[in-house]
Amino acid sequence: MASDGTQIVISRIINAPVPTVWKLWTDPELVTHWWGPEDYTSPSATIDLREGGSYVFSMRAPDYQGGAESFTGGTYQRIVPMERLEFTQNITDAQGVPLPPDRLPENFSQNVHTVVEFKDVKGLTELTITERGWTRSLMSVFAYAGMHQSLDKFTPALFQRASVTD
Amino acid sequence: MSRSPTIAFAALADPTRLGIVDLLARRGELPAGDISTAFTSSASAISQHLKVLREAGLVSVTRRAQQRIYRLDTASMAEVEGWLSDRARQWNGRLDAMAAYIEKTRQETHDGE
Numbered sequence: 001m002a003s004d005g006t007q008i009v010i011s012r013i014i015n016a017p018v019p020t021v022w023k024l025w026t027d028p029e030l031v032t033h034w035w036g037p038e039d040y041t042s043p044s045a046t047i048d049l050r051e052g053g054s055y056v057f058s059m060r061a062p063d064y065q066g067g068a069e070s071f072t073g074g075t076y077q078r079i080v081p082m083e084r085l086e087f088t089q090n091i092t093d094a095q096g097v098p099l100p101p102d103r104l105p106e107n108f109s110q111n112v113h114t115v116v117e118f119k120d121v122k123g124l125t126e127l128t129i130t131e132r133g134w135t136r137s138l139m140s141v142f143a144y145a146g147m148h149q150s151l152d153k154f155t156p157a158l159f160q161r162a163s164v165t166d
Numbered sequence: 167m168s169r170s171p172t173i174a175f176a177a178l179a180d181p182t183r184l185g186i187v188d189l190l191a192r193r194g195e196l197p198a199g200d201i202s203t204a205f206t207s208s209a210s211a212i213s214q215h216l217k218v219l220r221e222a223g224l225v226s227v228t229r230r231a232q233q234r235i236y237r238l239d240t241a242s243m244a245e246v247e248g249w250l251s252d253r254a255r256q257w258n259g260r261l262d263a264m265a266a267y268i269e270k271t272r273q274e275t276h277d278g279e
Contacts, residue, residue, distance in 0.1 A: 034263040035260060
């Protein structure tokens, strides 16, 4: 993970040419082979690959975590074949309708603007995923040099918490 | 602590509040009066901002003598930061799965030849 202070950026060289990686992102059957990270699986995916079209990808937790199925969905905002995909990410129901705030799992934001870039590097693919939107202000806080050192100094043990209300 | 990071993000969307958090990150802890003098906003406006930050769990306050001393709430900040790294970890997990799938299909193609 890298960050310029306003976004999350994940970059990776994928051991396959751009057309293969593009297909892995845009063919729903292929998406189900990788959308579930680690012990998760992805039982289903639907894709309407056009600008303004939408997608819904499902993800099922492993049995030891309860096996619950959740859905990520959004709208394609920009499509440049073999180069770039821009879309929003929401936590949705099975039909792709964004969940209202009171039904969101703790810690989730909606409408995360996401850019996926595909770049040919000597026959392989440099894939870059950039998430923007909800992290802007927060990431800029953490971007300040010395932040972590500051935090380390202020362990709760060093600080006598008093009950102040108002 | 343990308020939703979504609330923290909302609290930090304001440039003055972000500035207060930055100031506390650099200075450690500060009395409310010192925070107030670092900004052009009125003392009561700063007081409101501090209240929002407190309710979001981003800062905590103690009373010392006649002063209110503010500092970052490290537990909440660590929790929010942890969420960001979880997010990155999830993407990395997917890309691992993608790489594994590519290797698997490559293997099957070779086996079929």
